[in-house]
Amino acid sequence: MDIAALIAQYGYAAVFLGALFEGESLLLLAGYAAHRGYLDFSALVVVAGVGAATGDQFFFWLGRRHGQALLARRPVWRGKVDYALALIQRYPSVIILAMRFMWGLRTALPIAIGLSGVRRWRFFWLNLVSAALWAPLVGGAGYTFGALLSRHLVALHRVEHWVMLGLALTLLILRGYFNSRHTRS
Template sequence: MLRTAALDTQLTDLLAHVGIVLFYLVVWGLVFAGTALFVGAFIPFITGDSLLFASGLIAAAASGVNIWVLAIGTGIAAFAGDQVGFWLGRKYGRPYLDRRGGPRTRKAIARTEWFYTTFGWWSVVIARFVPWGRVFVPVIAGVGRMGYLRFSSANLVGALCWGVGLTVIGYFAASVPGVKTAAYVIAGVVIAASVVAGIRAWRADRASRSQTAAAEPR
C-alpha cells in the first residue's frame, strides 16, 4: 500500500507536468518495458501491479484522463511486451537467458522454468501476477518452443486480466470500498484453479513417464 501511495503521488505530479497524452505514453511504456526490456526484473514495483492500480486511481481523480483509453492501452502494452519476450526467447534461445544478470536473476530464471514446466499454458496467465514470472515466463516459453498461437492466446487472457483488469479496478477502488480486496480474492481463485490444473498435468506427465519406463526392455 505504501508503494502504491508513493507511486500515486508520483503519477499525479507527472500528469500535472507532462499532460494527458504523455501520461498515457509513460504508463504504457513502463508496462511494455517491464517484460520486453527486462526492466521488471530490477524495479518490479514501478512496472507491475502498483503502477496499474495507481494509474487507475489517477484516472478517477483527474479530469480528462479516460479510463478506457488508459486501460485498453495498458492491456495492449502488456500483450506487446510479452510477445517481444517470447520472440527473443525463440530467436536467441537459452544462451540469451544465461546472460541476464547475476545469481539472483539466475535463481529467478530457475524458478520460472519449473513454473512454466508445471503449469504450461496457465503459467503465462498466472505469471502476470508474479513479479519474476511476469518478466521471464514469456522468454522461457519462447526457449521451450511453445506454439505461437498457444502462447498468444494465453498472453491475451493475461493481458486482459492483469493490464486492463487491475487498471479498471484501481479506477473503481477510488469510489467503491472493498474493490481491491475483492480483486485479490478473484485473483486467488483463478490462481488456485490454475494450481489444480498444473498438479493434474504434472500427475499425468508422471504417470506417462512411469508407463514409458515400464515398457522399455530391461
Template structure:
C-alpha cells in the same frame, strides 16, 4: 499546476500508460487507475494502452527467446536463477503458467523468453497472454481506482494534492522496487 497535469495527461497520458506498462506494469496501473477516478484519463483507452504496452514488452522477450533464449537465460546468475523457477512453472502448468507468472512480481522477462526458447506456438501464446493481461489490467486499474476513491473520501475534491499523491505512490513504489532488488541480490 493541476491545469498543467491535466494538459499533460490529455496530450500524452495514454502514451505514458503504454510506456509505463511496457517498463514496469503493476505500479503504473495503480497510478493510472487513480487518475481514471479523478477524470484525468478515460478507462477504455487506459485499459487498451496498458495491455498494448505490456504485450509489446512480452512479445519482444518471446521473440528474443526464440532467437537466443537458452544462451541468454543460462548466461548470467540473475536469469539462471529465475530460469529454473520459471521452467518448473512452465513444465507443470504449460501455457496456463502465464496466469500464474502474471502475478509474480519480478518474473516478467524470463518466462516470456523461456516460452519463446521452448517453441510455444505463437498464436496460443498470444491468446493466453492477452487473456491474462486483460485480467491483470482489470485488477490493477480497479485497485488504483479504489485508491483514488479512498483519497477522494479522505482529502475531498482537492485536485491540487492528487498529483502529489500520485507522485508519492510512484516514488514509494520505486523505493520498494529498489529495496526489493537490493535485498534479493
C-alpha cells in the same frame, strides 16, 4: 504546465511503456488518474493491455531466439528462468494466463516460455487473454482506490498531483534500488 496537464498529455505513453515491463504500480496510479478524470479508463485499459501483451511477446521472442545466449551473459537470471521453466512444464496454460499476476517473474516468465516447447500461437492467444484480464483488474483497483480515497479525504484534492508525482518517483527509486541490488548479486 501543471501536473494534471502532464498526466493528460503523457499518461497513456507512460502506461504503455510501464506495461511493457512490470507496470502494476504505474497502472494503479493511472487508474486513480482515470477516476479523477485526467485519463479515460477505457483508453487506459486498452493502452495497458496492448503494452503488456507487446512486452510479453517481445520477451517470448527474445527467449525463443536468444534465450540461451542471454542467460549465458546474465547468469543472475538463471535461477528465475529455471524456476519458471519448472512451472511451465507442469502447468503451461495456467502459467501463461497467470504470469502477469506473478510479480517479480513478469519478464522471466515470457523468456522462459520462449525457451520451452510452448508453441508461439498458443502463447500469443493466451497472452492476449491474460492482458485483457490484467489491465481492467489492476487499473480498476487503482480507480476504486481513488474513489474510496476521494470520498474519505476531501483535503487530498489540493495536493493529489504532488502525491501522485511523489508516489511515482518513490516507486521508480525503489525499483532502481532493487534492480541494482539484484544485478550485483
